[in-house]
Amino acid sequence: MKLLQDRIRQDGVALNGQVLKVDSFLNHQVDAGLTMEIGKAFAAEFGAQGVTKVLTIEASGIHFALATAVALGVPFVYAKKKKAVTLTEDLYTVPVHSFTRGETFNVSVSKRYLQAEDRVLIVDDFLATGDALLGLQEIVRLSGAHLVGIGAVIEKSFQEGRAKLEATGVKIHSLARIKSMSPEHMEFLEEESL
C-alpha cells in the first residue's frame, strides 16, 4: 500500500534494525483517515470470502479492526489482556509472548462472541515474531470457527513471524513489508510505485 509505505518513510522512526516507532500516526496518535484506508485495503483483499467477524488484540489492533469491520459491514472482537470483573462467561484463553514488552501474558475472548459458524479475519498492527497472531489463530481454532486469513498493517519481513504463520497454511496479507531498516534507511520488499 503506497500511502502507507510513504508514511512509514516520512514519519516512521527505526530505533535500530529491529524496532520501528510509528506512534505519531499508527499506534499512539492515530491518523484516522489512513486507518480507514487500511481497513478498506483489508476488506478489498478478503471481502469476497464471506468474513463474518474481524478479530484483533488490544490495544493497538483495535482501530484497524474497527476500520476493517466498517468496510466489511461486520462486527469486530478484540482479545483482552486483563480479565475484567464483568467478563464472567466462559472464555477462550491463550498465552502470548510480547516482543516489545519481553513478557508472557494471557489473552481471552468470550466464547459468546466467536462461534463455529463464524468466518474470521484476524488483523493486527505488526507482524514481527508472529506470537500475537499465532495466539489469535489458536483462539479461532479453539472456537471451531473458520480462519479466512490474517491481515498485518506492517510486516517486518526480516523477522520469523511470516514463516511461522505460513507453516499453518493460512493466507497472510501485509500492507507494508519491510525488508530491512536502520535509523538511516528503509527498504520494502515490494516497493509500490502507485
Ligand code: 5GP
Ligand atoms: P509479534 O512479535 O507477536 O508478531 O508482535 C506483537 C506485537 O508487538 C505487535 O502487535 C505490535 O504491537 C508489537 N510490535 C512488534 N514489533 C514492533 C515494532 O517494531 N514496533 C512497534 N511499535 N510495535 C511492535
